[in-house]
Amino acid sequence: MSQSPRSESKSAGKQIQGPRGTRDLYPAEAARRRWLLERWREVSVRHGFEEVDGPTFEESDLYAVKSGEGILGELFQAFSGKSPDEVEQVKATGRGPFALRPEFTPTLARMYAARAAGLPKPCKWFMAGPFFRAERPQRGRLREFLQWNCDVLGLDIAPEKWHAEDAEGRAEVAESKARTDAEVIACCVAYLESTGLTPADVQVRVGSRTVVDGLLDDMRVPGEKHAEVFTLLDRRAKLGGEAFAEAASGLLDVAAFDARREGLESALKAGGRADAGFDSASLMRLFASLDEMGLLSWCTPDLSIARGLAYYTGTVFEVIADGERAVAGGGRYDNLVELFGGPRTPAVGFAMGDVVLSLLLQDKGLMPSDEELMGLVGQRPQVFVLSNGTDEADAQVRRVVAVLRRGDLGLHVRHSYKATKNIGKLLKEASGWDARFAVIVESPGEASVKNLQTGQQWEGRVAINALAERLAASLGK
RNA sequence: GCGAUUGUAGCUCAGUUGGUUAGAGCACGAGAUUGUGGUUCUCGGGGUCGCGGGUUCGAAUCCCGUCAAUCGCCCCA
Known part of the structure; x- marks a missing residue:
């Protein structure tokens, strides 16, 4: 590292704009x-x-x-x-x-x-x-x-x-x-x-x-x-x-x-x-x-x-x-x-x-x-998976996500990348993505399901191996 | 290709006759809050002031050039 990091980054970090008359699509x-x-x-x-x-x-x-x-x-x-x-x-x-x-x-x-x-x-x-x-x-x-x-x-x-x-x-x-x-x-x-x-x-x-x-x-x-x-x-x-x-x-x-x-x-x-x-x-x-x-x-x-x-x-x-x-x-x-x-x-x-x-x-x-457009083109998540914050449930989140995404039903599923275990924050993130359902992993075998449009939580808990089918049915798949 | 206007954070914008370390809101990240939603509060990250040159003790601010955007002319598949 010589004493000219500034001049180096000047050429290396030079910002190039998109060409005239073109659009970047976020x-x-x-x-x-x-x-x-x-x-x-x-x-x-x-x-x-x-x-x-x-x-x-x-x-x-x-x-x-x-x-x-x-x-x-x-x-x-x-x-x-x-x-x-x-x-x-x-x-x-x-x-x-x-x-x-x-x-x-x-x-x-x-x-x-x-x-x-x-x-x-x-x-x-x-x-x-x-x-x-x-x-x-x-x-x-x-x-x-x-x-x-x-x-x-x-x-x-x-x-x-x-x-x-x-x-x-x-x-x-x-x-x-x-x-x-x-x-x-x-x-x-x-x-x-x-x-x-x-x-x-x-x-x-x-x-x-x-x-x-x-x-x-x-x-x-x-x-x-x-x-x-x-x-x-x-x-x-x-x-x-x-x-x-x-x-x-x-x-x-x-x-x-x-x-x-x-x-x-x-x-x-x-x-x-x-x-x-x-x-x-x-x-x-x-x-x-x-x-x-x-x-x-x-x-x-x-x-x-x-x-x-x-x-x-x-x-x-x-x-x-x-x-x-x-x-x-x-x-x-x-x-x-x-x-x-x-x-x-x-x-x-x-x-x-x-x-x-x-x-x-x-x-x-x-x-x-x-927001409507994201929904119209199918980018709206069907399911957002979070855990109840216990280490035991936390460890299951990615597995549940993978299970729901896989197979014939193949749901559109997301989860948080945030560090927080605050359920309120995670639900807020889920509604920020405009997800249809939130799945809260409760234990290695069970989860709660909440309909984010109606605010209603399903009664009781759902076995994780029955989740995909029940969610798909509710989504009309 | 020509003319006019504009260019400050991811977005929308402040920034006083040129004067210390460039601000706000939203957005983003963390927390307040070890179990339930677009609210509130705290903290945080993030800016070569489009880029290059010039004037000046000193430039986001003044001058020139350049790039881009907007509006108009030409053209329009």
């Missing part, structure tokens, strides 16, 4: 994450989706193919560092051969394309897991977050009809797409509803790229200007009326556009059974389907929903709540599977992130308390 937060994931999973399964997952990092090219321009700049780059070529590439281009996944859809399309022939038609898949974006964190947005994805690949009609060209066949396809879109939206709404949210809290804003394209065509806006108009419409609320009108002048007759847009939106709000005078049939059918499923109160037509992703081809939707960013978003991507070398497969899906969702549930008072 028990309460871990319980919250598990609860979210389990609820997502439960709703997905109930709606007939099968769970899948992919790697958390992919080859960068996967995202370059068709994710949209903005995405590349916000990829977390990754490389193995094992090959000199790789290192050179990173130095030269600033891009790694891999990227942490920023979204799931490309992976999904890749996975489906690889095995399309053997998969059910339609194929309903969901997943929930971590995703990464190298963005600047702010309210509702972190660099690592959880996302729930639900997708339907294919349609509910025979695959040979998916790309019919005759009028009758096209109508059949359109009907099928509307049903499938509605099915996906229904799953999303079912989750929202299960958390206690209501249509007054959140709305699914539904639009369609093809319908807006049709409307713009009808108004003789040249095709190459459509993208510009989309962006403008998307930002309309942010820009404000005047700035929007100014930006749109020369591109679009705003008054005429609004008149037709409003006409269509009110027809849709009524259940999609009217004629808008241009090709709005897909949205009409979708809203008719939503109406059939009793979801109309959750949905609002909104032709300004554009979504940033380049791969959306038709229906697009977002779940919007006041004062927060979009809670979820999705849409139809009919040519993405083909792009990854699979058969032409219409598809639709959505994703929901945990960050905005958590904020929203907290805002609305719908997020369970930490």
